[in-house]
Each structure stands twice: as C-alpha cells, then as structure tokens.
Amino acid sequence: MRKDAFSRRMMRQTKLSVDDLIQPLFIHEGEPEKQPIPSMPGIFRWGLNALAEPCKRCHALGIPAVVLFPSTPSAAKSADAKQAWHPNGLVQRAIKAVKHAAPDLGVITDVALDPYTSHGQDGLCDARGYVENDRTVAALVKQAMSHVEAGADVVAPSDMMDGRVRAIRDAFEKNGYPNARILAYSAKYASTFYAPFRQAVGSASNLGGGDKRSYQMDPANADEALRETALDLAEGADMVMVKPGAINLDIVWRVKQAFGMPTFAYQVSGEYAMLKAAAEHGWLDERQAVLETLTCFKRAGCDGILTYYAAQVAEWLRESECAEI
C-alpha cells in the first residue's frame, strides 16, 4: 500500500485542512504599524490601522478564526491590571477593527492579566507576590465581559485560575451573551517554550526572574491535565486546549479520548521559533517540517491548532491540494 502515491492516499487517515487552523495575531498601539518581532521571524506586531491586512488574508484563505494578543505600553500596566477591561482599550478596539475588516472571521480573545500587570503575572498578587486566585477571577470576569461587549465571539482564558470558566459563563448568561463561547486553556503547562511570546508582548522584562509555576501545570503531570479539563468542562467550557502542543500530544490524545470534546492545541512561540531557526539555517525543510508536525497534532486528536504558521500553512495546502505533505 505504501508503494504508490495513489494507494498511500487511499489509506491516509489524517488530512490537515484550513478548518483546523487558528491564527494568533499580535497587536500594539502602532508605529510602526507592522513591527517585526525579533524572537519570532516572519511574525509582526500589528497597529490597528494595519490590522485589516492579516485579517483579510486569513479570511481569504478560509481560516476560521484569529486570536488577539496585545503588546501594551508600560503606561497601561499596573498592580490592579485595570486596563484589561477598559472599554476603549487596545484589545477592545482591535476586536472592532477585525470585525470591520472581515465580518465573518471568528474573533477569539485571550483572557489573562499578564499584558496589564506591572509584575507580568497572569493574575493579581498579594504582598509577597503570590498570585491570588479568587481576586484574579473577579478581574478576569470583567475582562471577558469587556471583550464580548466589544464583539468578541470566543474568549480564551489562559490564566489557569480555578473557577474562572464558571464565573465567566455565569456572567455571559446573566448579561445577555449566552452564545459567547469559551475556549479554555485547560491543560496549560508552566513552560519555557513561551519565552519568544513573552518577548513579543513585552511581559518578559516585567516578569523578570519570576515564573508561573504556582498556577500553570507541572510538565511532569498527566492525570492533573484530565482533572483540570474535567473541571473546565463541568464549569461550561465549550472547547478545551492543551499547551504547548508538540511536546504534549500524549495529553491531547488522553483528553480527546476521555471527553470527546472539541480539543485544541497551541503550537506555541518556542515551537515556532525552533522550526523557523532550523529552517533559516537550512537544517530542515520548513514546509515539510511544519506540515508533518501539524498533521501529527491532528492525528493525536486535535480538532484545531493555534499556530503562528496558520496563514502560511493555508497557502501551502492550497498549492498542493492532493499532493503528499
């Protein structure tokens, strides 16, 4: 069966499609409107006057949705992170800009406080710097509400606080947004592979030597991922996510087998940076390495993948409709 392309095609089980791809987009207050990110070659911070460009590209390629990540100036950061729910904040304005540029493109927003805290943590800290769960959840609800009020279709809490999915779901139900969807980062590991992202959004220097191990998961644990996912689903999550992706495909598999729910994985910034760096050195064929990787995400059980390569992959898939990856 492996001898010829036709018979390989006949028995191929997994086929990556544009429907599987979600494009993360970095945004900032602008100048320049399209600013390269050194830790992530080929990826940009978009100003709101230029944001239509990647949105129209994604829409034209058939990508279902984008996720917005703000890089905020230090003036927007404080101990109480109150810019996170400002009705006219960067994300809130960006949501409207995306909807204006491409009305059918799904808009997903990140719910976490790290772009807005002076210490770079995802939550609010006590005097000793410990991230306090319940006070943070109250802030996340305000942030999530401000996103749906601005027009977001899906909120994606990436903060790993306990109980935030139920609190956000209750707020949506009570305040007239019963159809707003929740994509929960259910199994999010405390990972060194987020480093290029933290450079991209400018939270790395705020975080300093700090880490997120008091709320993100220990990469050594697997059963905990299932407990976290079960809680988020019981609290009303519509979709769940595992992150980082490639190193945790065993977790994707277990989550998909255990719950049979829409399951996503995030090919994070460090994964992108590794592939990009090897490709730039000529050590890997970028197209083949990326398509093989994402096909294996899907084989593990992913219903969708957040990847900085989304638009590029959509283009590759168009070029080679039935060719082998």
Ligand code: PBG
């Ligand atoms: C912040 C957040 C992070 C990522 C998505 N949302 C970083 C972190 O938790 O420190 C990482 C994404 C990536 O590395 O591509 N809540």
